Amino acid sequence: MRLALAAALLLTCADTGWAKDPVYRLSIGDPARKDKDAAVTLDAITDTATGETIAPAELGARLGKARLVLVGETHTSVESHRVELQVIKALAEAGRHVTIALEMFPYPSQPALDAWNQGAESEADFLASSHWYDAWGYHWGYYRDIFLFARDHRFPFVAVNAPRDVVTAVRQKGLASLPADQSAHFPPKIDMSSADHMTFFKASFDEGDAMHGGMTDAAWTSMLSAQATWDGTMAWNAVKALERLGDDPKAAVVVLVGSGHVAYGLGIERQARTYFAGPIASVMAMPIADDKGAPVPSVRASYANFIWGVAREADSYWPSLGASTRAAEGGRRAIIDVEKDTPAAAAGLQVGDVIASIDGTPVDSRETLNRVLAGYRWGDTPTFVVSRAGADVRVTVPLRRRP
Numbered sequence: 001m002r003l004a005l006a007a008a009l010l011l012t013c014a015d016t017g018w019a020k021d022p023v024y025r026l027s028i029g030d031p032a033r034k035d036k037d038a039a040v041t042l043d044a045i046t047d048t049a050t051g052e053t054i055a056p057a058e059l060g061a062r063l064g065k066a067r068l069v070l071v072g073e074t075h076t077s078v079e080s081h082r083v084e085l086q087v088i089k090a091l092a093e094a095g096r097h098v099t100i101a102l103e104m105f106p107y108p109s110q111p112a113l114d115a116w117n118q119g120a121e122s123e124a125d126f127l128a129s130s131h132w133y134d135a136w137g138y139h140w141g142y143y144r145d146i147f148l149f150a151r152d153h154r155f156p157f158v159a160v161n162a163p164r165d166v167v168t169a170v171r172q173k174g175l176a177s178l179p180a181d182q183s184a185h186f187p188p189k190i191d192m193s194s195a196d197h198m199t200f201f202k203a204s205f206d207e208g209d210a211m212h213g214g215m216t217d218a219a220w221t222s223m224l225s226a227q228a229t230w231d232g233t234m235a236w237n238a239v240k241a242l243e244r245l246g247d248d249p250k251a252a253v254v255v256l257v258g259s260g261h262v263a264y265g266l267g268i269e270r271q272a273r274t275y276f277a278g279p280i281a282s283v284m285a286m287p288i289a290d291d292k293g294a295p296v297p298s299v300r301a302s303y304a305n306f307i308w309g310v311a312r313e314a315d316s317y318w319p320s321l322g323a324s325t326r327a328a329e330g331g332r333r334a335i336i337d338v339e340k341d342t343p344a345a346a347a348g349l350q351v352g353d354v355i356a357s358i359d360g361t362p363v364d365s366r367e368t369l370n371r372v373l374a375g376y377r378w379g380d381t382p383t384f385v386v387s388r389a390g391a392d393v394r395v396t397v398p399l400r401r402r403p
Contacts, residue, residue, distance in 0.1 A: 060094030
């Protein structure tokens with residue numbers, strides 16, 4: 001899939017066909033911009049309202065009135081996280097009082113973030129106490145500079161996401177089913193239907209996606225409602241964080257979140273508009289070339305308020321196995337999907353394999369799997385022991401990038 005979201009399984013199609021337009025070229029979103037293009041310029045920013053190309057140093061002034069700033073990221077892109085940090089720095093240099101809202105943590109994780117905010121923990125302690133490699137799973141290195149800069153400048157972090165099990169309950173039983181301690185973290189209403197949102201979901205899958213191609217319309221609709229619940233919850237908690245800052249005119253909440261929650265204003269921004277009248281701005285890091293290396297000279301102007309052109313990254317900075325897993329007996333991880341042209345595929349890992357250990361370390365949870373994998377670099381060759389058809393099989397997985 002082109003988009004790396006925390007809830008990747010929630011991207012959906014409206015019907016059984018596949019969109020031909022790239023996700024960034026759809027005529028949806030803001031009516032004033034949805035039929036216009038915005039240039040993508042390396043290391044420069046396009047203001048999609050005016051078409052102007054500005055330097056990063058000018059962004060702070062352009063965001064002068066924004067109270068919520070949504071920064072769409074690709075989770076395994078170094079360039080994307082560099083943009084996030086530069087947006088935060090631009091606001092700091094403009095004299096804004098910044099709070100950073102994180103998709104990466106559900107709201108029950110706030111005590112761990114508070115300990116970080118107070119400087120009470122080392123990095124290693126924070127990763128353990130926050131259960132980073134369970135709550136999020138992506139390599140800490142992508143986010144490390146942001147966390148260190150924020151702590152040095154006393155910019156607090158807030159957890160705004162919803163736990164997956166609670167989202168499931170809302171989707172199945174409605175908001176009214178939540179107990180008071182949970183409902184306080186959810187908006188009174190969540191818009192779970194949008195034709196434009198469905199169109200965007202449709203474009204967010206590669207043709208022939210193995211995990212989603214055969215799903216029914218009812219299943220897609222269910223996924224869309226869950227995704228809207230995540231969007232609505234993050235919007236609500238970000239707005240609440242802003243409200244706690246009182247009447248401070250310099251206050252801004254920067255939301256770091258997957259690009260799918262930001263694109264075209266259909267995710268967090270659309271949900272927030274129901275109960276928040278303040279200015280919202282979105283910033284999207286956009287590679288100047290696509291996955292195949294073809295130039296991307298422009299995107300649809302409604303894609304985001306500001307398009308920041310970045311270099312294309314052919315591979316992630318830290319190794320990616322290329323396999324999706326789910327919980328199995330004893331906390332082990334069962335492989336449910338193997339992506340093409342990845343280390344997992346090249347090594348012969350298969351759907352149905354249950355990962356028992358990696359280089360002798362027992363895999364007893366998602367957190368352990370992600371933490372162990374984070375210790376490797378490209379070129380390493382970990383040995384997996386997997387249970388396959390009732391037998392233990394040793395599989396050496398060379399972590400190599402595509403030529």
